[in-house]
Amino acid sequence: MKAEITSMLPFTAEDFLSPTGERIVADRYLLKDVKKETLQPGSLVVAVIDKKRALHELAKVVELKPEQRLATVELRDGFQVELSYDHIDVLKETAPRQMWRRIAKGAAEVTKDPKKWEEKFYQLQSGWKYVPGGRINASMGTGIKTTSYNCFVIPNVGPTPRDYANSFGQTLEIQARSGGVGMNLSQVPPQGTLVPVSEKSRKAELQLVLDVWHADLLDFLAEDYKNSTKVVRVNSEFLRAVEEGSTWTFYFPDHEIEGYDDNWTGNLEAWREKGLPVKQGETHSAEELYAKILESGAVVVQDLIGVTLVPGDRRGTIANTLADMWEAMMEGKRVSVVLSSLRPRYSYVRGVNGRSSGAYTWGQLFDKGNQVFGQGFGPVGVGEIMSVGCQLTLQGGSRRGALMLILNDKHADIRKFISCKQVDGVITGANISVGVSEEFMEAKKHGEKWTLGYPDISEMQEFNGDFQEWEAAGRKLNISEEISAADMWDEMMESAWKSAEPGVVFMGRYNYMSNSHYFNKIVATNPCGEQGLPAYGICNLGAVVLSQFTMGFEDSGQKANFADKEKEAYIRQQLLKHFPEEQAEFFLHHIKWEELEVTTRTGLRFQDAIIDATYYPFEENRKNQMNERRVGLGIMGLHDLLIHCGVKYGSEESMQLIDVLMGMMAEWCYLESVELAKENGPFPVFAAEKFLQSGYMKQMAAEKPHVVEAIKKYGIRNVTTMTVAPTGTTGKQQLPPMPVTA
Structure with a gap:
């Protein structure tokens, strides 16, 4: 009996992935239909199976209940579950090749010949020869204000x-x-x-407050805040519901409407008085809910006194509230922080392609803030x-x-x-x-x-x-x-x-x-x-997939031939510095050096284009990066390449082959950056003599003096060109479907 690896996404041989890679690329990188305008039976979605653990799975929609905003979805293993529309993300892109086209188009728009470079940037990624950093995959060409940079230092x-x-x-x-x-x-x-x-407990110095109408109330009651007092603020409407034995429904402002940030102050009554829409949450027995509040040990109040802070629902206001809390405490004051202004767990956050961790979870921040103050x-x-x-x-x-x-x-x-x-x-x-x-x-x-x-x-x-x-x-x-x-x-x-x-x-x-x-x-x-x-330094990433540039396993009998005989002679010379002639000849014709050079140089150009094509969260980041144009082209699949070449990872032989391989890639990157400098000028603060005095460039001068001569003559477009980054989630390479005999 044969069992085949099944895919949920419509892969071709060009972009096939294993089930793990499929789930990761769908969850993190493929573009989503945020408004769910294309949601219908048969739609592919990323489903939030467990909010607490942020467990996401690829699924297919089986049935919709539009009135209740509920969808039944089926996972890969056939398991079906009913979820709120808020807990599914509809895939707008359903295959990596669509993602590649979007990325290529977005990056190419800033070049002098967008049509030419869109195709080159697409072919760069095709077949998993080169994988952009995850942030490029998730952001480039989307129009969403997320960054294409993985790396920041403040x-x-x-x-x-x-x-x-x-x-x-x-x-x-x-x-x-x-x-x-x-x-x-x-x-x-x-x-x-x-x-x-301070050696004494500070629980009495900070109250964390949540209103009884907030959808995170049950999670708030279950949360263990070790350094603060948990408070539930009730209103007369809730107390009446308890007395009458009726139900109680959670509410929160519709945070997806235009003007939410300007109108929401944390006061639900004021929001409703303006006639603004609210989202309805779960409904519970008011009496049972009140019992849970009391059982949790939370303090029940109707009004707050003293220093009361409302963190709003924006990152900047949350940070300012933290500072206000500390400064009040330095004056010896007790503080109440009202968490109700923060949207419920897993609410969508417009503009940044993310979700809220929840009001009750943000309470952990202020709780920790009280602890470190003490x-x-x-x-x-x-x-x-x-x-x-x-x-x-x-x-x-x-x-x-x-x-x-x-x-x-x-x-x-x-x-x-x-x-x-x-x-x-x-x-x-x-x-x-x-x-x-x-x-x-x-x-x-x-x-x-x-x-x-x-x-x-x-x-x-x-x-x-x-x-x-x-x-x-x-x-x-x-x-x-x-x-x-x-x-x-x-x-x-x-x-x-x-x-x-x-x-x-x-x-x-x-x-x-x-x-x-x-x-x-x-x-x-x-x-x-x-x-x-x-x-304020930043750097975008991308990785050349080295395993795609060999002729297969050592005994494949296949040889890579050179179109450029001068290049062949040059790389032979580099290999002969470390290996006897027979072994050097094997590496020379078992690794596809010319294809590797094209991919490396195109990857460098692609990452340079990202600098001009992406969104910058802070103006200081943009100014700094425009001054130095720092990029980090790296690698993945090195161990696979060594296995294909019959070389043991970590051996002296592997070190020598890596020296040649990375030396060639560094040479190609720096020379391609010189070509970019010829076309567009060097990075603005380039000063040849000072640049060439870095420890790295002194080493380059000793190993590859012609690279240094080119930089002296023409300048260089990027202050750095390479970095070898970990590639955990982007490292899910192309895997052929392998039948398994059971």
């Missing part, structure tokens, strides 16, 4: 609670538009500096706030936000930061790394002591987080501790062994190697760590 987090909230707001804005964020926490004063550390802030506390925000951001599909937190190696709290993740539940929504300086590595090498500290609190506004720069300028640190550099290094390694973090980012070495060393200092990396970036 300016260093400033020293005051208002600064923490402002950085938090920037992070939310970027993550809501599907970018990942990195930041440096080194300007944040040590724990207990701004606010004393713990005296510090980099770990501020990191916890950023981490919670990251977990609360639901981007397009089931994707969560991504975050990297970095603290430089001389900060007074660095040892607390190094070990923080050994405590369960601390900073669970972010990666953390230590920013390691050249000076620290020298101290470790020579068995020297290493001092930790922070400037005097009166000087914190003048400090930019660079301890070496501060001391070099003759400024003093308040030294908090002296430790052996080797012992501190061991602490980092032990913590990484115990909890998989922190990572280390060699910040001093990074800036020495960086092509932007002379005008844009690297301050942090993106969440996955592959891209060091300056303040």
